[in-house]
Amino acid sequence: MSNKYSHIHLGHGSGGLMTRELLDEIIFKTFSNPFLDKKHDGAILDIAGPLAMSTDSFVVSPIFFKGGNIGELAVHGTVNDVAMCGAIPLYLSLSFIVEEGLPVPQFREIVDSVKRTADTCEVQIVTGDTKVVEKGKGDKIFINTTGIGTVHPRARISANRIQEGDKIILNGFLAQHGMAIMSQREGLEFESDIVSDTTYLHFLVRELLDAFGEKIHLFRDPTRGGLASVLSEIATDIGKGVVLYEKALPVEKQVAAACEILGLDPLYVANEGVLVVIADASVEAEVLDLMRRNPKGEHAVTVGSFTTEHPSKVVMHSSIGGKRVVSPLLGEQLPRIC
């Protein structure tokens, strides 16, 4: 395959021999496992419920960026979404929409990243699909992953369980993914070593559930729209208020500087490795302690809490003593960030 074709052709999406060759030489060889090796239309999984299911399509541009690529992102994104349900992700489907003309080595590199990332995350790619669209009708490659996993036996994740006083705890620095992508975009390039934070969060989630069970009320990963949008959504949905402490918000110097140059607020910028834990106040110290001992949570910090004082509103207490309402993001700040 790789010798015969240097680029993806429309024929690779035909369902005929060219498709078969592409799948055999790149997909099946890379992911070989008992599910995929059957080459059927789907996979049979021996798994007991209750299950969590989540889906995400990835359209990030550029497809290769500092700290990762669209393949890695597609695994992390869905693994994390399943984890946010309080579940342990086990199986992923993988579906490509490839634009005609994508260099085969780039496709191969992305597929290899998916495989490597899935292995690290201990999830298996069990079924898939590959479509090819004409040049100019797509943009290099889009990926959908859909994940399923078993709900953690101690999980009782629900926004409705959030109470006054609940703590909002983050695992690390904000806005890194969005600013990494931004720094590589045409016309917006500037000197920076900002690296995407794309990573998996499910092992940390499992540890937290093992240790604290129902004391954890909600997990969220603030991707598109950033932390501000996620907290605004929750506040609106449950009719409680959020207090945020500006001083506590973890933003790396370089990211803060880049945001300032571009007039962006890190609160609205996408993250791909940030975990928001909403926990009962009684376990705050222990949660922080556990998180800080996990490599994915070493910078864990409490950034705010829930209140009944200003229902449905997120209010920021600024470093200099002021207060302001944090509105949700309206339109597009950074298109195609994930």
Place this chain on the structure above:
Amino acid sequence: MSNKYSHIHLGHGSGGLMTRELLDEIIFKTFSNPFLDKKHDGAILDIAGPLAMSTDSFVVSPIFFKGGNIGELAVHGTVNDVAMCGAIPLYLSLSFIVEEGLPVPQFREIVDSVKRTADTCEVQIVTGDTKVVEKGKGDKIFINTTGIGTVHPRARISANRIQEGDKIILNGFLAQHGMAIMSQREGLEFESDIVSDTTYLHFLVRELLDAFGEKIHLFRDPTRGGLASVLSEIATDIGKGVVLYEKALPVEKQVAAACEILGLDPLYVANEGVLVVIADASVEAEVLDLMRRNPKGEHAVTVGSFTTEHPSKVVMHSSIGGKRVVSPLLGEQLPRIC
């Protein structure tokens, strides 16, 4: 939403308020169910294994065609793929990649079709995602659906169970979807009333498994690449031969004529409502009888059988007494058919 915006904007993919509005007014309102109403990153499903899981991305062009649209196709396609595993589809994820500028009424029509089709198929849309890409970086709308379902207790579906003498039975006419799309494509329009056969097959599959259990060795739905590609794949995979009877192949007159005009062989043209049943010869008559009593199988017919005589080859016995090898499709015949 509909009053404020006539077309999809990039901001509808931002993760902010515009996204929320689009989701609230079109997606959540349409699909409202206990899973989606939680507006979480995923759904919790109470389901017992073993499960079948299948995924498909749909990139058909045009998105509205005679007999259906991309929304219907996206439900049928995945429902059928899950059914082909010998399972009863229950839950679907739904993920859109929308090109900026898609008229909102078109988006709404597609979403409504998804809902209607899911209801008819008795599957629920439990989780989803919506991304927006810039004009010229996609093509109106692409849809991914991923389905899960419970394996039928009597199913023992596996190509390895196919034996010499097994019958190849079709539920109806070939090549209708491909030729319906073709007849609408720019530059290839001709007078025709050919209508896509897009439909669901899982209720028929369930009836067949209820009645015949392990006597059914394999189900396949010959979409991209057509019947020829599916049978070639199976023949190659299991090292047995396929005999096909040209006279028996069900092709409607108008479809046959259109294929002739365009120099296409209906054996290679995509179907979206064709079921291939590979059954033990001992139940052939009963299988045909059961299928013919189901509206999705009223034209059921045996078109061939498996043999050990020409391993891995599909051989067509022509109407005039000749024989020819049916090769698998090589490259692209009809791009973006599904």
